[in-house]
Amino acid sequence: MDVIDDGRCFICGKDNPIGLKAQFIIDPEQRRAETTVQIPEHFQGWQGITHGGIISALLDEICAQACMGSGMQVVTSELKLRYRAPVPTGSTIRVVGEVTGKRRRLVDAKGRAELDGQVVAEAEVVMFRLG
Numbered sequence: 001m002d003v004i005d006d007g008r009c010f011i012c013g014k015d016n017p018i019g020l021k022a023q024f025i026i027d028p029e030q031r032r033a034e035t036t037v038q039i040p041e042h043f044q045g046w047q048g049i050t051h052g053g054i055i056s057a058l059l060d061e062i063c064a065q066a067c068m069g070s071g072m073q074v075v076t077s078e079l080k081l082r083y084r085a086p087v088p089t090g091s092t093i094r095v096v097g098e099v100t101g102k103r104r105r106l107v108d109a110k111g112r113a114e115l116d117g118q119v120v121a122e123a124e125v126v127m128f129r130l131g
């Protein structure tokens with residue numbers, strides 16, 4: 001399986017006009033990635049509340065970025081999520097991901113989203129290494 005970055009990822013792509021255009025701080029030594037994003041109003045589910053799929057996508061992406069930042073090309077194989085508190089649209093959240101382990105072709109990672117220092121969602125992710 002080949003993957004291509006054409007700049008149109010809806011989380012990070014600079015060329016996706018409706019995306020979040022998230023930018024990442026990568027720490028390759030700690031195998032960690034971080035971003036801070038403001039959730040647009042149009043990413044709501046229930047009125048005024050960010051759709052859970054958006055939070056899920058951010059946690060998926062941050063774990064992928066932590067892997068890619070430490071030199072691994074990956075796709076997501078498995079994603080487990082715990083939503084701890086609703087995220088109002090318009091709010092700014094911090095999303096942090098880190099690689100926690102490696103098993104042959106698989107890479108374990110975990111992520112969390114924080115609003116004003118409170119954890120609003122957590123994820124455990126299994127990534128599959130390509131190549």
Ligand SMILES: CCCCCCCCCCCCCCCC(=O)SCCNC(=O)CCNC(=O)[C@H](O)C(C)(C)COP(=O)(O)OP(=O)(O)OC[C@H]1O[C@@H](n2cnc3c(N)ncnc32)[C@H](O)[C@@H]1OP(=O)(O)O
Pocket residue numbers: 001004005006009012026060061064068069074075076077078105106126128
């Ligand atoms: C700094 C750089 C910036 C670059 C900046 C670029 C940005 C550019 C945009 C980025 C964007 C990112 C976005 C986020 C990351 C997505 O969201 S990626 C998209 C979502 N994910 C996918 O589309 C993946 C879909 N799944 C697949 O393609 C295939 O299932 C896989 C994962 C490639 C594996 O397929 P396969 O080669 O057929 O392998 P398979 O036989 O299923 O598994 C191989 C072995 O691994 C095991 N295995 C696989 N998964 C698991 C699992 N979860 N648990 C346990 N065992 C497993 C299997 O049991 C098997 O074991 P053995 O039988 O060999 O003992």
